[in-house]
Amino acid sequence: MGRFIVRRLIGMVVVLFAISVITFLIFNVIPNGDPAERLGGHNVSKTQLIAIRHQWGFDRSIPVQYLKTMQNIFNGDLISYSNHINVIDEIWHDIPHTLSLAIGAAIMWMVFAVALGVFSAMRVGKFSDRLLTVLSLIGISMPVFWVGALMNYYLGFKAGIFPNGGYVNLTDDPVQWAYHLIMPWTALSILFIGVYSRVLRSNILDTVNEDFVRTARAKGISERQVLVRHVLRNSLIPIVSLWGLDFGAVIGGGAILTEKVFNLQGVGQYAADSISALDVPPVLTITIFGAFFIVLLNTLVDITYAWLDPRIRPT
Amino acid sequence: MSDRLLDIRDLKVSFNTEDGVVRAVDGVSLAVEPGQVLAVVGESGSGKSVTVMTVLGLTRSPNANFEGSVTYQGTDLVTASDEELRRVRGAEIAMIFQDPMASLDPVYKIGDQIAEQILAHEDVSKEAAHTRAIELLDRVGIPRARDRVDAYPHEFSGGMRQRVMIAMALSCSPSVLIADEPTTALDVTIQAQILKELDGLRAATDAGIILVTHDLGVVADIADRVLVMYGGRVVEEGTLDEIFYDPQHPYTWGLLGSIPRLDRGRADRLPAIPGLPPSLLSPPEGCHFRPRCPHAFDKCTQVPPLEERSGNPGHRDRCWLDVEAKRTRRIVGDQIGLAAEVTA
Numbered sequence: 041m042g043r044f045i046v047r048r049l050i051g052m053v054v055v056l057f058a059i060s061v062i063t064f065l066i067f068n069v070i071p072n073g074d075p076a077e078r079l080g081g082h083n084v085s086k087t088q089l090i091a092i093r094h095q096w097g098f099d100r101s102i103p104v105q106y107l108k109t110m111q112n113i114f115n116g117d118l119i120s121y122s123n124h125i126n127v128i129d130e131i132w133h134d135i136p137h138t139l140s141l142a143i144g145a146a147i148m149w150m151v152f153a154v155a156l157g158v159f160s161a162m163r164v165g166k167f168s169d170r171l172l173t174v175l176s177l178i179g180i181s182m183p184v185f186w187v188g189a190l191m192n193y194y195l196g197f198k199a200g201i202f203p204n205g206g207y208v209n210l211t212d213d214p215v216q217w218a219y220h221l222i223m224p225w226t227a228l229s230i231l232f233i234g235v236y237s238r239v240l241r242s243n244i245l246d247t248v249n250e251d252f253v254r255t256a257r258a259k260g261i262s263e264r265q266v267l268v269r270h271v272l273r274n275s276l277i278p279i280v281s282l283w284g285l286d287f288g289a290v291i292g293g294g295a296i297l298t299e300k301v302f303n304l305q306g307v308g309q310y311a312a313d314s315i316s317a318l319d320v321p322p323v324l325t326i327t328i329f330g331a332f333f334i335v336l337l338n339t340l341v342d343i344t345y346a347w348l349d350p351r352i353r354p355t
Numbered sequence: 356m357s358d359r360l361l362d363i364r365d366l367k368v369s370f371n372t373e374d375g376v377v378r379a380v381d382g383v384s385l386a387v388e389p390g391q392v393l394a395v396v397g398e399s400g401s402g403k404s405v406t407v408m409t410v411l412g413l414t415r416s417p418n419a420n421f422e423g424s425v426t427y428q429g430t431d432l433v434t435a436s437d438e439e440l441r442r443v444r445g446a447e448i449a450m451i452f453q454d455p456m457a458s459l460d461p462v463y464k465i466g467d468q469i470a471e472q473i474l475a476h477e478d479v480s481k482e483a484a485h486t487r488a489i490e491l492l493d494r495v496g497i498p499r500a501r502d503r504v505d506a507y508p509h510e511f512s513g514g515m516r517q518r519v520m521i522a523m524a525l526s527c528s529p530s531v532l533i534a535d536e537p538t539t540a541l542d543v544t545i546q547a548q549i550l551k552e553l554d555g556l557r558a559a560t561d562a563g564i565i566l567v568t569h570d571l572g573v574v575a576d577i578a579d580r581v582l583v584m585y586g587g588r589v590v591e592e593g594t595l596d597e598i599f600y601d602p603q604h605p606y607t608w609g610l611l612g613s614i615p616r617l618d619r620g621r622a623d624r625l626p627a628i629p630g631l632p633p634s635l636l637s638p639p640e641g642c643h644f645r646p647r648c649p650h651a652f653d654k655c656t657q658v659p660p661l662e663e664r665s666g667n668p669g670h671r672d673r674c675w676l677d678v679e680a681k682r683t684r685r686i687v688g689d690q691i692g693l694a695a696e697v698t699a
Binding site: 251252255258263269273350 | 446454458476
């Protein structure tokens with residue numbers, strides 16, 4: 041197990057390096073990307089541009105620029121080109137917003153998906169099962185920016201039940217924090233609830249026909265124990281790994297639209313704003329940040345998977 | 356006949372399917388006595404597995420219909436409540452299944468799976484159940500049981516897993532043990548070991564054993580009585596000797612004739628029963644074996660009752676042929692077989 045984790049950590053470093061290089065190169069080859077012009081403003085003279093280029097190191101070779109940028113990221117000295125803010129400070133400030141959204145939504149979609157998946161599997165073929173099939177398909181088909189906008193308009197603006205976006209710190213006021221996040225959590229969860237409940241339903245329907253479930257029943261344990269210990273336990277294994285991967289993906293950029301629609305000022309919204317301003321330092325940092333979470337959660341999923349399913353445990 | 360542990364009377368099981376009603380079991384009666392091994396023999400689809408699974412209510416489903424009774428200690432298990440059934444399952448009547456590779460839950464340790472059954476029926480501590488699991492594994496011949504109790508099913512071979520299933524079945528000292536094709540998925544050397552295990556168990560515990568199999572070789576090793584099933588019905592029942600040396604039903608002849616034998620000439624093809632098992636959706640009228648039987652005549656369109664015809668008490672069959680005709684017709688060459696199919 042120790043060797044497995046070390047191997048995964050080495051792999052993680054390699055992946056992050058590759059991603060940072062690719063992102064850096066992309067921003068160097070796209071047109072209209074000269075950061076000196078943005079730094080200088082509208083009425084900048086040629087000599088000023090040259091001075092800016094020299095001062096920020098844009099006249100150095102690309103590998104040197106890359107190394108300098110990476111050094112700044114890790115020292116926390118990276119400065120945004122468009123508004124001269126320290127990028128790392130800004131991301132640190134935004135992380136709680138994104139984590140609040142992602143963790144709350146992940147819990148919400150898992151709870152609802154398990155409840156609906158189990159319910160659907162137990163009433164397979166009946167009206168309620170068919171209704172849930174249709175509802176989950178609708179849920180999967182609705183894009184978050186559309187659902188989010190509808191919720192904002194009808195529940196927020198028109199009915200006034202929920203606040204129209206914004207973020208309140210958990211430490212300032214936990215009730216307002218949750219109150220402001222209910223709509224974003226819901227909007228982000230709908231798709232995942234649809235997918236997960238369908239996957240869980242079909243896993244359960246496959247598992248109930250397994251021989252070991254018949255064995256469990258023949259042992260004389262109660263039907264509830266058969267369902268929870270044997271059917272559900274085995275059906276949940278693939279769902280848990282899916283959950284970890286999606287959670288990583290949501291933190292690593294999957295919540296950009298949700299953050300933007302509900303004005304949560306999280307990392308995703310910062311990324312969206314920086315991309316439209318062609319502001320390389322935050323985009324690069326956030327890309328690495330997102331990749332880090334995706335790779336990290338992948339590793340955690342593999343470890344959890346081995347713990348959940350003894351058959352794939354490295355021995 | 357006096358002390359019947361388990362008494363199945365005229366059991367009928369049918370399933371509603373999209374294509375119609377499948378009559379899987381059509382009036383089966385059998386009884387199990389202490390210390391006796393009753394073999395239920397038949398090919399796939401003969402209803403033998405459905406019969407024994409119904410004993411533990413494992414065939415219950417919204418599509419299943421039941422008639423008749425399965426009496427255990429005064430309780431009819433066909434109509435028993437879920438809770439009554441749960442108390443019998445594993446504790447009084449235990450079951451061993453066909454495929455040991457798939458019959459254990461892959462995510463729990465062997466010991467925990469055995470302990471789960473003990474804890475379901477007895478008010479003992481987890482530690483006590485765990486200790487008993489080790490003893491049981493030791494008893495069924497798992498080496499280093501103390502270490503192996505914490506192993507997972509995938510770390511065991513098929514034969515070892517079947518031993519674990521036997522250990523689990525024995526955990527609450529059941530008075531009836533049902534073994535549904537316990538050796539079918541195992542290779543021949545392991546088969547013999549598992550059968551020896553079952554045989555030793557019958558001697559040691561005085562449990563009644565129902566052994567479901569399609570393999571007459573297995574039957575010859577340990578059975579006391581044999582029940583031959585075909586198309587959801589019992590076509591013949593008798594002692595081991597009666598079935599092997601004085602078989603009355605042509606289907607039994609066919610089964611006996613198709614056992615590979617070392618003393619048969621190499622040039623001979625292994626005889627097989629012609630045709631296919633009947634569809635239980637629309638079974639043939641009368642005797643279910645009629646379409647495959649070279650000895651069938653007009654009377655066979657009526658269902659023959661299961662009666663004593665050979666003159667031996669307790670030896671019953673469902674064939675209209677008279678006894679003398681049976682005793683001459685079943686001889687093919689110098690052995691018992693189903694005439695039409697023996698080719699040189």
